[in-house]
Amino acid sequence: xxxxxxxxxxxxxxxxxxxxxxxxxxxxxxxxxxxxxxxxxxxxxxxxxxxxxxxxxxxxxxxxxxxxxxxxxxxxxxxxxxxxxxxxxxxxxxxxxxxxxxxxxxxxxxxxxxxxxxxxxxxxxxxxxxxxxxxxxxxxxxxxxxxxxxxxxxxxxxxxxxxxxxxxxxxxxxxxxxxxxxxxxxxxxxxxxxxxxxxxxxxxxxxxxxxxxxxxxxxxxxxxxxxxxxxxxxxxxxxxxxxxxxxxxxxxxxxxxxxxxxxxxxxxxxxxxxxxxxxxxxxxxxxxxxxxxxxxxxx
Numbered sequence: 001x002x003x004x005x006x007x008x009x010x011x012x013x014x015x016x017x018x019x020x021x022x023x024x025x026x027x028x029x030x031x032x033x034x035x036x037x038x039x040x041x042x043x044x045x046x047x048x049x050x051x052x053x054x055x056x057x058x059x060x061x062x063x064x065x066x067x068x069x070x071x072x073x074x075x076x077x078x079x080x081x082x083x084x085x086x087x088x089x090x091x092x093x094x095x096x097x098x099x100x101x102x103x104x105x106x107x108x109x110x111x112x113x114x115x116x117x118x119x120x121x122x123x124x125x126x127x128x129x130x131x132x133x134x135x136x137x138x139x140x141x142x143x144x145x146x147x148x149x150x151x152x153x154x155x156x157x158x159x160x161x162x163x164x165x166x167x168x169x170x171x172x173x174x175x176x177x178x179x180x181x182x183x184x185x186x187x188x189x190x191x192x193x194x195x196x197x198x199x200x201x202x203x204x205x206x207x208x209x210x211x212x213x214x215x216x217x218x219x220x221x222x223x224x225x226x227x228x229x230x231x232x233x234x235x236x237x238x239x240x241x242x243x244x245x246x247x248x249x250x251x252x253x254x255x256x257x258x259x260x261x262x263x264x265x266x267x268x269x270x271x272x273x274x275x276x277x278x279x280x281x282x283x284x285x286x287x288x289x290x291x292x293x294x295x296x297x298x299x
Contacts, residue, residue: 026038026070027069028066030065030287031298032287033269033287033296036280036283036285037274038280041193042193042197043242044189044192044200046202046240047201047204047246048206048230048245049205050206050247056162058246059160060081061094066158072128073127073129073154075132077134077162088125092125096117099111100112142166151192151198159199161203165204183239189202190239204230206225210222215253219253224245225245226272241273242271242279243271243273245269246267249268250262252264266286266289271284
């Protein structure tokens, strides 16, 4: 086994890399976000956000965009979004940009999609999504190993575990230390992405929720969490390639002197770590949630 390498010995490979023609980037169509992050197969994506900041909705919209524009296929677990049937309806609504449900959450009749639109939407979701039914295995049986072993038999471009804290933790072999377990599991996620040429996505929570800032109007609010403040701490920052934080600033408030008033539905996507080269940059995309379509748009 040769463990040493010199540049001259790698010359042919260097020439290939220098002249490599990359395929067209996988984009959402939103200029701000596409300037901030472009997915690259073989590398995982970690997403986090505080409760009610729209991280799961962001992920559903992201997958929908990638499927509509690039025909990507996904294997999805979203345990906090209701049953698998409810999740399928969510993707139908994102595709048609119209409610699938005949009545809204208050029981009132709404302008829903037609039967034909619904049939087309179900076929589209069927073509692009496979869902992992966590209820079928129970809380103790839903492990990362089981999820990724199931994904290995599928021809998909991405996988999603949302939220990460739904997976069972076996700490017996790590002396009861969750930090050691997490570090090893995130390492394995990176290996799964590389081995299967996928973007494996994990959605995480924020560890500390502190409303320790004040707007110009005197309203207390929570500032965007730092990467080290994700639930599980430094392990995420060390193991990540790309870390996206989903953040909703306080509505109808001015956060700092000279800044505009925060709009209803305003959602910031903050790239907190960007690797490898060519997948994005550190920074913030300021978008607005269209509550009629659940799509994110430029402000």
